[in-house]
Amino acid sequence: MMDILDVMKERRSIRKYQDKQICREDLEKIIEAGLYAPNAGGGQRARIVAVHNKELTDKIGRLNMKCFDRSKLAGGYVSSEQPSVIDNPDIKSGFYGAPAVCIIFCARNFLYSIPDAFCCAENMVLEAANLGIASCIIARGEETFDNEVGKELLKEWGIPDTDIARCFVILGYTKYKEMIRLSAKAEKVPDIEQRKWIDIIFEEQPYLSNVYPGNTREIGIVFCIKNAEIEYFNLGVRPIFRERYVIGNADITEKGYDISQNCIGCGKCMTNCPQRCIVSGKPYQITQEHCLHCGNCYEKCPVGAVKRRESSK
Numbered sequence: 001m002m003d004i005l006d007v008m009k010e011r012r013s014i015r016k017y018q019d020k021q022i023c024r025e026d027l028e029k030i031i032e033a034g035l036y037a038p039n040a041g042g043g044q045r046a047r048i049v050a051v052h053n054k055e056l057t058d059k060i061g062r063l064n065m066k067c068f069d070r071s072k073l074a075g076g077y078v079s080s081e082q083p084s085v086i087d088n089p090d091i092k093s094g095f096y097g098a099p100a101v102c103i104i105f106c107a108r109n110f111l112y113s114i115p116d117a118f119c120c121a122e123n124m125v126l127e128a129a130n131l132g133i134a135s136c137i138i139a140r141g142e143e144t145f146d147n148e149v150g151k152e153l154l155k156e157w158g159i160p161d162t163d164i165a166r167c168f169v170i171l172g173y174t175k176y177k178e179m180i181r182l183s184a185k186a187e188k189v190p191d192i193e194q195r196k197w198i199d200i201i202f203e204e205q206p207y208l209s210n211v212y213p214g215n216t217r218e219i220g221i222v223f224c225i226k227n228a229e230i231e232y233f234n235l236g237v238r239p240i241f242r243e244r245y246v247i248g249n250a251d252i253t254e255k256g257y258d259i260s261q262n263c264i265g266c267g268k269c270m271t272n273c274p275q276r277c278i279v280s281g282k283p284y285q286i287t288q289e290h291c292l293h294c295g296n297c298y299e300k301c302p303v304g305a306v307k308r309r310e311s312s313k
């Protein structure tokens, strides 16, 4: 099991999925996490309908996209790596090809119905990340079912009129095998240089002119990162590969696990390591660049010889 803060930092909203379905056991764990979310007054009003079927998930995803009203956008751009429906008007399904979706319903007339549903969704995406399953919270629950096809589905699922869909958690396996995480503090570029940098950014990324035509580009504020820590992951190779780099004077945050001299050489960590990245010796050693940080070795070691690495900060 990963450290909860690591799960929070490593979770990302994923918008490109493999067709491969997640297993029922994982789906049930994710639902369980949702049901343990804090909820207003302890009323436990949320209900979750899980669709464990790619065809039906796609069908609901298209209904979700149909009700997406571009004219109501508050502006903004989400991701160039994983474009959202805001970034790419050609996307046909609001669920991005995910093979499963959980729909979170809550009491229609309850004041805290929306926060309850999203607390539930947050618990679910964290558990999904913990299980290595990709996810994304999706809005427009209400509008998605406000049509003949949607109403038919609600009837089929036995959802009473007193409940309303508030949001979705889409689930699956990421198509992304390589990821980069940058941790840094961004500083605002001086006002006098803002326009120059905005023009450079628009020149480098021409698609931005679609999102902010003409002078509307001035709405942007440019920030600069001078010191940063970068983590690169490649999950498409076996064993997985990770590496860290530094820009400027950033500190390196030590993460993962080390094996101490208390190791008695029983080999349990090695047998239980999903990446086979522990080598025998005195003590046994973890090949850090291949380690998933899953914590299995830490949990299985009978003498507590596996230690969490401390930050050097």
Ligand SMILES: Cc1cc2nc3c(=O)[nH]c(=O)nc-3n(C[C@H](O)[C@H](O)[C@H](O)COP(=O)(O)O)c2cc1C
Binding pocket: 011, 012, 013, 014, 015, 078, 084, 085, 118, 136, 137, 138, 139, 140
């Ligand atoms: C309330 C809420 C509604 C969201 N709705 C959508 C959505 O409809 N479509 C989508 O692609 N992402 C949606 N997201 C995901 C956000 O775009 C995403 O969390 C954000 O870009 C930050 O990226 P990260 O989750 O990878 O940190 C939603 C997130 C939240 C919290």
Ligand code: SF4
Binding pocket: 259, 262, 263, 264, 265, 266, 267, 268, 269, 270, 283, 284, 300, 301, 302, 303, 304, 305, 306
């Ligand atoms: S499980 Fe613990 S004691 Fe056994 S080899 Fe691994 S680190 Fe050493």
Ligand code: SF4
Binding pocket: 257, 269, 272, 273, 274, 275, 276, 277, 278, 286, 290, 291, 292, 293, 294, 295, 296, 297, 298
């Ligand atoms: S060494 Fe293996 S078992 Fe231990 S945290 Fe890394 S991947 Fe997991």
